[in-house]
Amino acid sequence: MTVTSAGTLAILLAAVALVTLVMRPRGVSTVDFYLAGQRVGVATNALAICGDYFSAASFLGVAAAVYVSGLDGVWYAVGFAAGFVPVLLFVAAPLRRFGEFSIPDFLGRRLASERVRLVAVGVVQIVILSYLVPQAVGSGITWQLLVGHGLPGLSAYATGVLLSTAVVAALVAFGGMRGTTWTQAIQFLLLLGALVWLAVAVAGSGFHYSGAVADLSAEPLANPVHDEAGWHLQPETNQLDPTEPATFGQPGAAYGPLAQFALILTLVMGTAGLPHVMNRYFTSPTGTAARMTTVWVLGLAGLFYALAVMLGTAARQQIAAAVEGHPWLEELTVDGVLRVPEHALPVLGRIYGGDSGLAVVAAGALVAVMSTIAGLLLAAAASWGHDVYERHINPRATQRQAVWAGRTSTVVAALAAGALAIAMQPEDITPGVPSIVAAMVTWSFAIAGSALTPVFVLAIWWRGTTAAGATAGMVVGGLVSVTMFVVGALPIGPGLGEMLMTPTLVAAPLAGLVTWLVSRSTTPPDDVERQWLVLHGTAADRHAERLARLTIASAEPTQRRRGRGRAARREEERDADR
Known part of the structure; x- marks a missing residue:
């Protein structure tokens, strides 16, 4: 690691710690710790949601997916950004007006059932863990590239995972939602600044997006693989027309027609069920503020993902052309193509800005990871600390005891995610997807969109939803999505495996249908009309x-x-209070 890189990381961590210290909650109430006192303004909350949502999958993964598969990688950007449209239309304002701590808390009170609450806690923890692991993987990959060595007895990858999860867990446990909100807002601005700087540098060198796509599409798309013969380029199979070669500017390099639709649907539906994102709406002062926050997020998401797609394309063209003038690229590439797609943006940063450019982009990647991990740990703390500890383990807990239960939950969740990420050495994974980080995050979107979103939306918009129906829907959605993941990991034929790895197309309608059928045969809560008045x-x-x-x-x-x-x-x- 150069002095510049070390200094950049040190300044970043010091700034985050300082903001957390200054903005930490002044009281010890659970409302302060989990919801920042429900006084977060529109612009601040929008920036914090962006910091929460634009994770390693967005910063590293989207550019990597475009780098590997061209147009098929753009579907990730489309799905991630479009996910906030249904949130704006159907979820944000009613959710805030109802005013709880978490998705399980909302469902438990809306359906007057502790069983629903506990089942939702289980699903939420699965979603959080499946989202935490790829963030930790992204931090390990970034540290591996930026630093190149680890702590005694640990690889560079494992060191990056360990340090990122440990630091963020400590900051979240200390700062709560209030400190995390401000750090996430600042972290997003730093992240966006890194993308804007890199886009300006690339455009200033003469890069033109349309021309680059045309040049890259002039020959078949091929990516590095490693087998008994060593590293070599292998042409991608065209999933739409196997008789034609896959190209950068045409669909089919990674997904067949059904799989493409399934991927977008999974990402769109999954957004409304992500615990760390939905929990942020409870911090808004009113339902109107929650809705306006989402409008801001949509605008920022459009800018962010447009830049990520542009830079993924630039990386595919510019890195191949820069190998001769930059000998260090030979260790990272095979015939001009990166072995690890997630290195696309950091390598592009080093090409245009030297060690300083690498430090800026790598710091942006670590910012994305840390910000999202913080939101996920807070969501885990809310589920365990509020929905389990306060409601079932110790109903007579003081506010101080409840907050400490939440802080303990953040540490446990961080340890679990770090251990799983360290066990998953990225070089040992051969994904059938454009980006392993983006793909792993998609799995959490699939579980959320299959098990939580259908039940969540029905509970908001259908008076007839019952506790038994919601429980059955969450169980069916979760089991079907996980089963499809397992089957999709098997070699079962071109195209079908990719569709099974994005199971929301099948699992979500089944979950909604089961919720509706079971609810029709059971009785809704007695006070549903008063709850409806609060919601709508x-x-x-x-x-x-x-x-x-x-x-x-x-x-x-x-x-x-x-x-x-x-x-x-x-x-x-x-x-x-509402």
Whole structure:
């Protein structure tokens, strides 16, 4: 590691730690720790959501997918960005108006069932872990390229995984949602700045996107493989027309027609079920603020992914042309093509900016990883600390005990993700997908979109949703998606394996159908109409409903009013806060 690289990383970590220290929660309440007191503004929350969402799969993975498979890699950018459209239309405002801590908390209260809450906690933890692991893998890959060596007894890859997860776990446990919100917002601006700088540098060198696509499409697309003969380039099979060679500018280099649609659907539906993203909407002060936050996110996502696609294309063209003038590229490439696609942006940064450019881009990649890991750890803490510890293990817990339970959860989740990522040495993985990091994140989108999103949306928009239906839907969606993953890993023929690795096309409709069928034969919660008013009513509607309840309550005998219990009074106070 050069002095420049070391200095860049040191400054980055120091800045993140300083922001976390300054913006840490002042109180010890769970609302402060998990939701930043529900006072996060529109612009700040939008930037924080972007920092949370634009992970290693977005920064490294999208460019890598485009680098490897051209147009088929663009589907990742389309799906990741378009995922916020249904969130804007169907989820953001009702979710915030209902006002809970997490997806399990929302489902448990909306359907008046602790069983639903616990099943949702299980699904959420699977989604979080499957999302955490590729972030840790991305940090290991970046550290391996930037530093090249590790701590005593550890490889460079394992060192990157260990340090990133440990540092972020400590910062999250200390700073809570408030500190994490500001660090994520700043981290996203740094991430976007790295992309903009690299795009300007590439464009300044004479790069033109349309011309590059035409040049790259003039010959068959081939990528490095490693077998008994060593490293060599192997042409990609055209999944749409096996009689024709796969090219950079035409679809079919990675996915068949059904698999392409399945990938986009998986990413779009999965976004609404991602715990670390949806939890951020609970931090908005109002439902309107949550909706406007999503509008901001959509605009920022369009800019971010347009730059990622452009730079993935530039890397494919420029790196091959730069091998002769940069001898260090020979160790990373095979006939001008990178062995590890996720190195595309860092290598491009070094070509145009030397060690400083590499440090800037690699720091951006680590920022993406750290920011997303922070959001995931907070989501894990909310599920375990609030939905399990406070509700079931220790219902009489003080606020301080509940916060410490959440902090402990962040450490446990980080340890589990780090151990799995270290066990998955990326050089031992031969993915049938453009980018291993993007593909692994897609698996978490698939589980979320299959097991959580259908039930989540039905609970928001269908009065007839019941606890039994939601439980059955989550179980079926989760089991079907995981089963399809397992079958998809088998050599079962061209195209079909890729479609099975994005199972939402099958699993989500099944989960929705099972939820509907079981709900039709069971009874919805007694207070569904009042819940509906909270979810979808106007402010005037909710105000009138509160006045009516206060009028009825004032007419009750004094002894009955006293006997309503603390839970009922807390429910009224929470409705009044909305």
